[in-house]
Structure formats: C-alpha cells, structure tokens
Amino acid sequence: MIVHFEPASEEGIATVVRAMAADKASLAVIGGNTRSGLGNPVRADRVLSTRRLSGIVSYKPAEMTITALSGTPLREIEDALGENRQMLAFEPMDHRPIFASSGEPTIGGVFAANVSGPRRYVSGAARDSLLGVRFVNGGGEAIKAGGRVMKNVTGLDLVKLLAGSHGTLGILTEVTFRILPLPPASETIVVSGLNDAEAAAVMAEAMAQTVEVCGAAHLPESVRGRFLDGGLPDGAATVLRLEGLEASVAIRAEKLMKAVGRFGAVTRLDASQTSTLWTEIRDVKPYADGSKKPLWRVSVAPSLGHQLVAALRLQTGVDAFYDWQGGLVWLRMEADPEAELVRRYIKVLGGGHASLVRAEDAYRASIPSFEPQPVAVAQLSERVRAKFDPHRIFNPGRMAAVS
Ligand SMILES: Cc1cc2nc3c(=O)[nH]c(=O)nc-3n(C[C@H](O)[C@H](O)[C@H](O)COP(=O)(O)OP(=O)(O)OC[C@H]3O[C@@H](n4cnc5c(N)ncnc54)[C@H](O)[C@@H]3O)c2cc1C
Numbered sequence: 001m002i003v004h005f006e007p008a009s010e011e012g013i014a015t016v017v018r019a020m021a022a023d024k025a026s027l028a029v030i031g032g033n034t035r036s037g038l039g040n041p042v043r044a045d046r047v048l049s050t051r052r053l054s055g056i057v058s059y060k061p062a063e064m065t066i067t068a069l070s071g072t073p074l075r076e077i078e079d080a081l082g083e084n085r086q087m088l089a090f091e092p093m094d095h096r097p098i099f100a101s102s103g104e105p106t107i108g109g110v111f112a113a114n115v116s117g118p119r120r121y122v123s124g125a126a127r128d129s130l131l132g133v134r135f136v137n138g139g140g141e142a143i144k145a146g147g148r149v150m151k152n153v154t155g156l157d158l159v160k161l162l163a164g165s166h167g168t169l170g171i172l173t174e175v176t177f178r179i180l181p182l183p184p185a186s187e188t189i190v191v192s193g194l195n196d197a198e199a200a201a202v203m204a205e206a207m208a209q210t211v212e213v214c215g216a217a218h219l220p221e222s223v224r225g226r227f228l229d230g231g232l233p234d235g236a237a238t239v240l241r242l243e244g245l246e247a248s249v250a251i252r253a254e255k256l257m258k259a260v261g262r263f264g265a266v267t268r269l270d271a272s273q274t275s276t277l278w279t280e281i282r283d284v285k286p287y288a289d290g291s292k293k294p295l296w297r298v299s300v301a302p303s304l305g306h307q308l309v310a311a312l313r314l315q316t317g318v319d320a321f322y323d324w325q326g327g328l329v330w331l332r333m334e335a336d337p338e339a340e341l342v343r344r345y346i347k348v349l350g351g352g353h354a355s356l357v358r359a360e361d362a363y364r365a366s367i368p369s370f371e372p373q374p375v376a377v378a379q380l381s382e383r384v385r386a387k388f389d390p391h392r393i394f395n396p397g398r399m400a401a402v403s
Helices: 010-023 074-083 107-112 156-162 196-208 246-263 271-282 305-313 339-348 361-366 375-388
Strands: 027-030 046-049 056-060 065-069 130-136 142-146 171-178 185-192 215-219 237-244 265-269 295-299 318-323 328-333 353-358
Touching (some): 010 027, 010 046, 010 171, 056 074, 074 107, 107 171, 185 246, 185 271, 196 215, 196 246, 196 318, 215 271, 237 246, 237 271, 246 265, 265 271, 295 339, 305 318, 305 328, 305 339
Antiparallel strands (some): 065 171, 130 142, 130 171, 185 265, 215 237, 295 353, 318 328
C-alpha cells in the first residue's frame, strides 16, 4: 500500500483533509495498517497514516487515565502501563495473526475499530474505557470531545460514536481513556469433556456464582489442541478465568471448582498458562492458520451461540469456538462464507450481530462485513456520516455501500 500522507501533527492532518475536500478526493485512513482487513474494502484516492502522530501526552498512574496521540503503538502504551502494574480493561485483540498482517497496531486504530477481547463481557468494550477524543472532521476542523475525567460528561456521546466508526466519521488524533490495576494473581479452571450445550450450562452456572469469573470460553475438541501447544487436558475444554489478590483467587478457585466439578474432570492452570491461553483465545489462534478461509465473529445471547453452530452444521462445513460465556462465536467456514445462511439463522434465534472478519477478496467485495442495518437505522447512520464528513472523504465503503 502506498502511503501518500504521514502528517506528524493534528494541524498537518487538517491541512491534508482540507486539500482532499478542495480536490474532491477521498482518503483511506490507516494507523499501523494491521487491521485494514476489517470491514468492507475501501476504495480511496489517497492513503493517510497516523503513524507519525505518536507519543504519550499525559499519564498519571494515580488518576488511572492516560492520554496518547492516536498513532502511538499499542505496545508503547502497554509497556508504560505495565511499568506501573496497570493495564487496559478491554484486552484488545491483535488482528495480525488472523490477517497475516505486519506492522504495529496503534491506539487510535484500537479505538476506531472498538477492538475488545475476552474481558469485554465483564469490563466493557474499548468504547466504554474511552473518556475523550480529539479528531479532524471532514471539513478539516479539529474537534475535542469529552474530557480527562469521568465527571466531565460534555460530548461523551460523541466519544462513543467515534469508537467503532472505523475512521468513517473523522480521523482520531488523540485519545484519553481509563485504565485498571493489573491483578496480582490469576488462574484458570478447566472443565474437560463437555459438549457445546453442556459447556453453555456450565459457563452460566459459573457466572451465577459470586466468584467473579472474568473469562469464560469453550474450546471444542476440534480446536483444543491448538491452544497452549496442545497442553490442555484431553477432550473439549471449558475454561474459566479468575483474577485478583492471590488469597482471594485461591478461595474463589476452590468455590468455583466445587460448583463446576460435578459436570466433568477439573484441572487448574497457573498464572503463566492463564496469560498465554487467554492471549491465544483473544487472538483467535486456531484460525490464524495462514489461510483466508471465511471467518465470522458472531455476537448473540450467551445461551444461543451453541444452538447457532448446531443449526449451521446441519447445512454446511463449519468449525467454531466460543468466548464471552458462549455469546461470542468465532465461526470458520470450510469454503463459502454462507452469509445468507449465517444471518438468517441468527435472526431465527432472536437476533445478534455477525461480522465477516476474513474472506477471500471476491467474497469481501460482495458480502457486507457488518450486520446490515434496518432501513431507519441506516438512514440515521447516513445522516450522521453526512454531518461529520459531508464530502465523503474518509474510508469510502468501509462501513456501508458507497452511494
Ligand atoms: C454480553 C453480550 C450479550 C449480548 N446479548 C445479545 C442478545 O441477547 N441479543 C442480541 O441481539 N445481541 C446480543 N449481543 C450483541 C449486541 O447487541 C450487538 O449486536 C453487538 O454488541 C454488536 O457487535 P459487537 O458489540 O460485538 O461489535 P462492536 O465492536 O460494537 O461493533 C463491531 C463493529 O461494527 C460496527 N457496527 C456495529 N453495529 C453496526 C451497524 N448496525 N452497522 C454498521 N456497523 C456497525 C461498529 O461500529 C464496530 O466497528 C450481546 C453482546 C454482548 C457483549
């Protein structure tokens, strides 16, 4: 990809955007370019990277907030937080393994795509941590929304709107977000040998306990061997994560094992295995196989994920595993994405959200990546887009068909 512009300041970005408006030209916006496979393919005249807009602006560990320029590498932020035993609450997925992309993910890219991992179902998505943003709109104006502390609610909705807009409303230049202390201890309880329906029941049981499970995933036998280098016990693995102070984790682990022990054989993973396993779940390791086999990320009610997979299996070749207590289903199709089938079954089950995360280019060009919106919502989205980006400069086609 040829990068045409790499401004090192917000004003530099605004100048480029104004030039694009004057030329009636469009702009693909990238950070580290590690996730440009997400969403519909973009057709733009020029490419702008935020890579040079980099650096932590302000970080006061005691206040539990951090402000960074949008092109700051995620690694730099995580290193700074780690030095103070702090972390991001939302565990952002690294998309490089499944896309076989290279480069450094940026913090702006994380918020632009609302990238959130296994802890999301208890701690919220990336957008829930975001307190404030600066961005350049399609008129080439620099705008500030939100503030540095939660009590300042001015513009908060604008902040939420920008998170997950995939660069279609503006170019993020600065983000301020809250952070959490790093838990001193962690452990994973593994229940072995359950089928998908039994696992859904066990995960529901675990969540109902007062032990604060902060990761609940089910790894069927078809994928189990691809985690921890095959180090999980034989049979499907239903994995439940606990974090906190050491003594507290030990007590809660005993309680949890008592509650789930009657469903199957139980083993425990230490902190190091826990860290590796949940990173592998986060990054969808089983399907990071160098292929472009179609990959769906489906979000439904936790009790329904396994029913969706069972229904699809009667019709087509599909492999799957579950995060978020069964409510996030990673579906890998054998050949065709079967978009119509996947979306129809989700509707039949009561609704949800299916994103086509990866597929061959021909499929990506013809299947909408995001869940199609009802007409009224689509019209509202279009009006919002027209307000932020009246000249249709940013990432044309990424989220909706170009009109
Ligand atoms: C714990 C939990 C329980 C849930 N239970 C249910 C349930 O019972 N029933 C149910 O129907 N759903 C349920 N959902 C799904 C939820 O309502 C949304 O469908 C889901 O949050 C949207 O996908 P996401 O949050 O995974 O992705 P997000 O990260 O929010 O969105 C993915 C990307 O798609 C974009 N996007 C989102 N919506 C649209 C859209 N309409 N058009 C274009 N782009 C869009 C976002 O901007 C973002 O870039 C549940 C979700 C969770 C986390």
